[in-house]
Amino acid sequence: MRVYKKQFDLLKKTEALIDSTFPGFGVNKKQEAVRLVYEIAKKDSVSPESVIENTGALDFENLKHLLFKKRYPYSYMHKDLSNPYLPKIVLDKNAAIEIKRTAFYPKKIFIESPAWRSSLADRFRKHFPKAVYSEIKSLKDYLKRNRNFSVRDYNDRRDTAFITYENHDFFKTCPCTKKAVGCGYNIFNLSFGCIFECTYCYLQEYTNSAGIIFPSNLDRFFNMFGSYKRPGMRIGTGEFSDSLMLDNITEYSGAIVDFFKKHKNVLFEFKTKSKNIRNILKARHRGNIVISWSLNPQEIIDENEFLTVSLVERLRSAVKCVKAGYKTAFHFDPVIYFNNWREEYKKVIALLFESVKPKDIAWISIGTLRFNPKVKQVIESRFPGNKLLDGELLPGFDNKLRYPRAIRCDIYRYMLGILSGHSKKIPTYLCMEDISMWKEMDLRPVAMFR
Ligand code: SF4
Known part of the structure; x- marks a missing residue:
């Protein structure tokens, strides 16, 4: 404190x-x-x-x-100071988080009635025998009765898990952001919430349930997929959670890899900041599964991506996945602007290409730091000593707080230049940027995926 x-x-x-x-x-x-x-x-x-x-x-x-x-x-x-966001600062002792690198072990596990006897619930019982298990009618009903959700509750979310039986919202197209060029990503809406603590995470403002949600009925997702599927589409689980953070317990990956063997014309992406790849390595795939990591200089990981694994561990895991025949992908997202950003990101890119050959990389994305203005106050209260907010973050074309356009251009031009020095063949896209930025970077905003 x-x-x-x-x-x-x-x-x-x-x-x-x-x-x-x-x-x-x-x-x-x-x-x-x-x-x-x-x-x-x-x-x-x-x-x-x-x-x-x-x-x-x-x-x-x-x-x-x-x-x-x-x-x-x-x-x-640069006369680029239109309308800074200047809300009242509120620092609350109860909201400031103390990061402790302890294993995830929920104290309370709520299970929706239809999921009470599921194999996922059994795996949780086996892994967390000391947790208190309660049957609930539905998560919706539970949330109605427990409305007052605070930042403090968000800090404690690792103490609670919900095992649900999903009936709707199985898939969505990624909403991207207002006025930006989308990358065609589709969300396989499995799990909500994350056990990691990234300072910039949008979930800390977006979440309204004091725990992490794990659907138990993956088979229902699979049954519904036929009506959502489009040939050539790219879909993944890494939007509202980290795809592999607890895969040793959920065992989602094995079933997903197996299911997508039947859908060779769809690309499935597991996006993670973990090294939890044991089940992935055991699974038999047919070439349409991509395992991706977001990358940042270790200094940025240490300051902002608490409880995740190091850059080197991410890349070691990628090498193991390549050996198992998987394609990999990498997300430089969010790129954070700091004093030595050029040298440090150049080193990360060099390390990436020392580890993984371009032919084994399905795509690379780059996105500079941005978030909804309301997230700023949550970061301020949860991480009062952060350096992240010292940057020049101002409302951008979509009203999210972003670095000024000229800084973003500089970052994209520099990173694209270094990446193309290693390979010109890897599909590369910008995340949440408008058409003028794509054009300025000489990137063609054609849908990379359908
Ligand atoms: S890994 Fe992703 S979902 Fe998890 S806290 Fe970090 S940004 Fe949020």
């Missing part, structure tokens, strides 16, 4: 300073000034006093101008 205390003290000091220096400001103006001064002091590791020293008697507009220049120097210089 030391990190929380440090940020909390900084915030209190900033609030007192703005109150005493600008007593004439109204509530909203004070709130914006506090946020800007706090963010500058945090990012530059300086005192709030030094942020506003020598400003003299300023009116609000001039103060804001000056603070914008310090908080968003790049965007300010």
Whole structure:
């Protein structure tokens, strides 16, 4: 809690300073000034006093101008500072998370009645004999009775699992984001929630159930697939969860690989930040299964992708999958902009191609950091010492907070250049970017997958 205390003290000091220096400001103006001064002091590791020293008697507009220049120097210089997102900062001790690298072991497991005797429920009973098991009519009914869901509950979600019997929402097309070019990804909607703790994860704002959800009736998904299937489509489980995080328990992968043997004209992708590939290696596949990892420099993994495995372990797992005849894929997503980003991402790409040959890579995606504005406040409260939010994240073309366009262009151009130095044949796409960005990068926004 030391990190929380440090940020909390900084915030209190900033609030007192703005109150005493600008007593004439109204509530909203004070709130914006506090946020800007706090963010500058945090990012530059300086005192709030030094942020506003020598400003003299300023009116609000001039103060804001000056603070914008310090908080968003790049965007300010490039006149790309349309409408910064400046909500009130709330730091809550109960919401700050202490990361403990402990094995996943839920204390409470709720099982929907139709799933009570399922083989998935039996596997959970075997793996977690000390958990308390309760039968519930349905998850929907449980959630109705347990409405007040807080960030604190989200922090505790690893203590609770729900085993469900899915009746609908088996598949969806990926909603992508407003005004962006989609990549044709389809969601095989198996599991909701994740045991990992990435600072940037959108699930921390999107989730409303205080536990991780595991459907037990995979056979029903398979029965429904015929009516959803389109030849050439790409579908996967990595949108609302990590595809392999608990595959040793769920054993989803074996059944999925087996099922997709019958659908050779469909590509199935398991997307993960784990090394949980034992079942994958045992499964017999027919070439249409892709195992993918998201990649980041180890420094970024250490600061933002808590409880996941290291870069080297991800790549070692990829090598094992290639040996087992699988295609792999890699997602540079989210790319995070930091001081040494060029050197560090170049090293990651070099390590990737030292490990895996281009012919064994089905595709690569690149997407720079972005998230819904509301996620910012959740990150702030859960990870008060984060460096992620020190970046220049401003509302972009889809209103998500993103780096300025010129920085994103620089990142994409650089990474695409390095990737094409290794191979020009790997299909590569941008994740959640608009058509003008694709054009600028000379990428043809044709649907890569149907
Ligand atoms: S691995 Fe993916 S789903 Fe899990 S916390 Fe990280 S970003 Fe979220």
